[in-house]
Amino acid sequence: MKQALETISLKTEGPGFTDVTQEIAGRLMEVGVGTGLLTLFLRHTSASLTIQENADPAVQRDLLETLEALAPRDRRWHHASEGPDDMPAHVKTMLTDCALTIPVNEGRMMLGTWQGIYLVEHRDRPRTREIVLHFLGEIGAPPERL
Amino acid sequence: MKQALETISLKTEGPGFTDVTQEIAGRLMEVGVGTGLLTLFLRHTSASLTIQENADPAVQRDLLETLEALAPRDRRWHHASEGPDDMPAHVKTMLTDCALTIPVNEGRMMLGTWQGIYLVEHRDRPRTREIVLHFLGEIGAPPERL
Amino acid sequence: MKQALETISLKTEGPGFTDVTQEIAGRLMEVGVGTGLLTLFLRHTSASLTIQENADPAVQRDLLETLEALAPRDRRWHHASEGPDDMPAHVKTMLTDCALTIPVNEGRMMLGTWQGIYLVEHRDRPRTREIVLHFLGEIGAPPERL
Numbered sequence: 418m419k420q421a422l423e424t425i426s427l428k429t430e431g432p433g434f435t436d437v438t439q440e441i442a443g444r445l446m447e448v449g450v451g452t453g454l455l456t457l458f459l460r461h462t463s464a465s466l467t468i469q470e471n472a473d474p475a476v477q478r479d480l481l482e483t484l485e486a487l488a489p490r491d492r493r494w495h496h497a498s499e500g501p502d503d504m505p506a507h508v509k510t511m512l513t514d515c516a517l518t519i520p521v522n523e524g525r526m527m528l529g530t531w532q533g534i535y536l537v538e539h540r541d542r543p544r545t546r547e548i549v550l551h552f553l554g555e556i557g558a559p560p561e562r563l
Numbered sequence: 564m565k566q567a568l569e570t571i572s573l574k575t576e577g578p579g580f581t582d583v584t585q586e587i588a589g590r591l592m593e594v595g596v597g598t599g600l601l602t603l604f605l606r607h608t609s610a611s612l613t614i615q616e617n618a619d620p621a622v623q624r625d626l627l628e629t630l631e632a633l634a635p636r637d638r639r640w641h642h643a644s645e646g647p648d649d650m651p652a653h654v655k656t657m658l659t660d661c662a663l664t665i666p667v668n669e670g671r672m673m674l675g676t677w678q679g680i681y682l683v684e685h686r687d688r689p690r691t692r693e694i695v696l697h698f699l700g701e702i703g704a705p706p707e708r709l
Numbered sequence: 710m711k712q713a714l715e716t717i718s719l720k721t722e723g724p725g726f727t728d729v730t731q732e733i734a735g736r737l738m739e740v741g742v743g744t745g746l747l748t749l750f751l752r753h754t755s756a757s758l759t760i761q762e763n764a765d766p767a768v769q770r771d772l773l774e775t776l777e778a779l780a781p782r783d784r785r786w787h788h789a790s791e792g793p794d795d796m797p798a799h800v801k802t803m804l805t806d807c808a809l810t811i812p813v814n815e816g817r818m819m820l821g822t823w824q825g826i827y828l829v830e831h832r833d834r835p836r837t838r839e840i841v842l843h844f845l846g847e848i849g850a851p852p853e854r855l
Contacts, residue, residue: 460821475641495767520697529606551812621787666843675752
């Protein structure tokens with residue numbers, strides 16, 4: 418039983434979903450993981466992580482609009498000093514996830530067919546976001562490719 | 564330190580809570596786990612997992628109605644091709660959980676007195692849902708029964 | 710690879726956020742953890758855990774008011790036998806978190822600069838709440854202090 422820990426940085430371009438599934442899968446392959454538990458941890462409070470449908474982009478549009486309706490920027494927020502998009506971003510983060518745990522089987526995340534891993538930006542401007550990847554389980558040499 | 568990984572399938576009967584606490588506890592006993600960390604991971608984006616009060620069924624009714632109000636099926640969803648219950652199901656999944664992590668002490672999940680583990684179906688029709696169980700910690704022979 | 714498991718009790722004083730970051734960090738230091746995975750698990754269904762901004766207390770006020778708006782106590786709840794604050798508390802718990810997983814690097818939780826760990830009380834009266842701390846990873850003697 419071993420563990421691997423690293424932090425990746427990703428750029429976002431304002432409110433929206435960024436599919437990070439392939440990026441994460443690629444890191445797992447480079448580390449050479451076998452079976453174990455993957456934890457993704459986002460080091461921010463105005464963006465979040467979520468696992469959602471990866472087929473129709475309209476799903477993401479509906480999810481964003483729902484979050485917008487739950488945390489409208491024109492509400493009279495007490496915390497308003499960092500701009501009208503900041504407090505809604507904290508609410509959206511609270512209602513979604515800051516961390517995800519995903520079982521891994523022989524190097525592959527056990528996602529369902531329609532599940533993708535998304536970084537969701539809630540602030541208006543482009544940002545650099547850090548995701549910590551922690552893996553606990555079997556780690557060996559990457560399998561040989563013939 | 565060892566790990567166990569398996570997937571269980573459960574049938575749901577339309578929108579509602581299914582208590583899976585005993586099913587999970589039974590699997591832990593069969594595997595013969597000691598102390599460690601249990602992760603439950605649902606491989607779907609239109610159903611979810613949650614830990615909630617297990618005493619009064621009216622609690623579940625109120626939770627379902629709250630989710631219904633937060634994601635009404637008569638909203639003008641962009642993603643409408645899979646039926647009026649599909650996009651609300653994705654929203655409900657986003658607002659609840661796709662994975663749960665539960666510490667286990669000497670074979671027993673450390674749930675509080677009133678905590679039950681629920682699979683929550685958000686689609687109208689019966690479905691078969693897969694939950695991945697991952698355990699990391701002590702695994703030995705099941706304790707003998709006298 | 711080792712693990713540590715303990716339960717801490719905290720008193721709350723009615724609805725609000727309690728910053729437990731230092732308390733948790735202190736426990737990790739006493740246990741003498743190195744690198745690994747920390748899981749916090751709250752054994753209740755009417756309070757929750759969340760990671761949020763730790764700079765401006767107005768953020769917490771806005772988050773509480775948002776939860777209050779999403780689960781108003783004057784709604785006609787089916788489950789009303791435990792007081793008008795009980796069912797809203799269950800809803801607030803469902804929409805936030807009952808467990809948190811946090812990677813730990815050489816004894817320090819990998820929280821971002823503005824991230825604090827909060828216990829959020831949703832009931833009106835003071836309560837004693839139990840949080841299970843589970844750590845999996847390197848555990849050695851606490852580092853010597855010169």
